[in-house]
Amino acid sequence: MKIVKVCILGAGTLGSRVALQAALSGYQVSVYDIKQEALDSSVKVMQKILRQLIKLNQIQDQSALEIVHKITFTLDPLEAVYDADIINESVLEDIDTKEKVWKLFGSLAPEKTLFTTNTSYLLPSLFAEISGRPEKFCAFHFHDVFYSKIVDIMPHPGTDPKMIPMLEDFGKSLHQVPVLVKKENPGYIFNSMLMAFIGAAGRLLTSEVASIEDIDKSWMVNFNMPMGPFGILDNVGLDTAWHVTRKMPDRSSQAFAGLLKQYIDKGKLGEKSGEGFYKYPNPAFREINFIR
Numbered sequence: 389m390k391i392v393k394v395c396i397l398g399a400g401t402l403g404s405r406v407a408l409q410a411a412l413s414g415y416q417v418s419v420y421d422i423k424q425e426a427l428d429s430s431v432k433v434m435q436k437i438l439r440q441l442i443k444l445n446q447i448q449d450q451s452a453l454e455i456v457h458k459i460t461f462t463l464d465p466l467e468a469v470y471d472a473d474i475i476n477e478s479v480l481e482d483i484d485t486k487e488k489v490w491k492l493f494g495s496l497a498p499e500k501t502l503f504t505t506n507t508s509y510l511l512p513s514l515f516a517e518i519s520g521r522p523e524k525f526c527a528f529h530f531h532d533v534f535y536s537k538i539v540d541i542m543p544h545p546g547t548d549p550k551m552i553p554m555l556e557d558f559g560k561s562l563h564q565v566p567v568l569v570k571k572e573n574p575g576y577i578f579n580s581m582l583m584a585f586i587g588a589a590g591r592l593l594t595s596e597v598a599s600i601e602d603i604d605k606s607w608m609v610n611f612n613m614p615m616g617p618f619g620i621l622d623n624v625g626l627d628t629a630w631h632v633t634r635k636m637p638d639r640s641s642q643a644f645a646g647l648l649k650q651y652i653d654k655g656k657l658g659e660k661s662g663e664g665f666y667k668y669p670n671p672a673f674r675e676i677n678f679i680r
């Protein structure tokens with residue numbers, strides 16, 4: 389099966405990135421969301437990423453900025469999924485929302501369409517049956533797309549094994565390194581490790597062992613990293629992190645989820661809202677003196 393058209397559900401942080409990379413890789417792309425503001429902001433996010441990539445010389449061609457105009461942004465599910473060979477779903481990390489979306493697109497998508505979800509911590513088997521085509525359903529999970537170029541392929545027990553090599557090829561065509569998660573595991577490979585690390589940082593903060601800045605500095609200096617756990621959380625989005633953390637029953641995760649909720653209630657969602665643990669576009673951890 390040849391993939392020509394890619395349909396992205398959810399025009400947020402990740403949906404915008406996957407859509408842009410798919411367009412840059414020569415695919416026809418549609419982006420669907422329920423909010424016009426999200427679609428408008430997706431266009432701006434894509435243009436910003438393109439300008440950064442041009443500045444970093446990762447794209448030489450200035451005309452790449454025009455690629456955004458080739459993408460279809462729509463509030464109409466039928467228009468979004470028309471003739472789609474594959475869907476990659478990046479809507480809110482919330483079971484009810486994802487169930488609703490998969491039920492809808494399961495009934496609207498052409499028979500050929502492969503279904504993939506970009507969920508960070510939920511499992512594909514939660515949505516495979518509701519989508520109406522469990523054999524064509526698989527998790528296909530990106531990280532940052534442009535700077536962290538790993539894509540997890542995680543089938544559920546009912547996924548047709550033929551989907552795996554197709555997704556490996558598709559992932560490579562999007563300039564990602566595909567890795568296979570042989571059985572369902574919340575958080576795939578990298579995020580399983582990341583959660584342990586973020587959880588430890590959250591525990592250090594909520595039990596008042598150290599400040600946000602000192603926790604980040606410890607990580608940055610020891611591993612020569614450009615950001616620490618709280619910089620990473622700002623990048624991921626505090627709302628996304630909260631959706632994951634609040635479901636963890638242990639006391640320290642609950643305390644950290646409570647702290648994340650306080651930030652969210654103040655509109656501090658991280659980089660995408662201009663403020664999270666740090667203020668953007670010039671967060672303190674990027675200042676030259678931060679780790680001196």
Ligand SMILES: NC(=O)c1ccc[n+]([C@@H]2O[C@H](COP(=O)([O-])OP(=O)(O)OC[C@H]3O[C@@H](n4cnc5c(N)ncnc54)[C@H](O)[C@@H]3O)[C@@H](O)[C@H]2O)c1
Nearest residue numbers: 398399400401402421422426478479480481507508530624
């Ligand atoms: N942020 C990350 O670093 C990251 C990385 C990998 C995977 N993911 C996963 O990608 C998904 C999206 O995360 P995000 O960070 O882009 O979130 P986000 O909040 O930036 O975007 C979510 C988008 O979903 C839209 N939406 C909500 N309900 C919808 C519906 N019923 N139909 C269509 N669109 C709907 C919202 O309007 C919003 O634009 C989540 O499952 C998350 O776990 C996120």
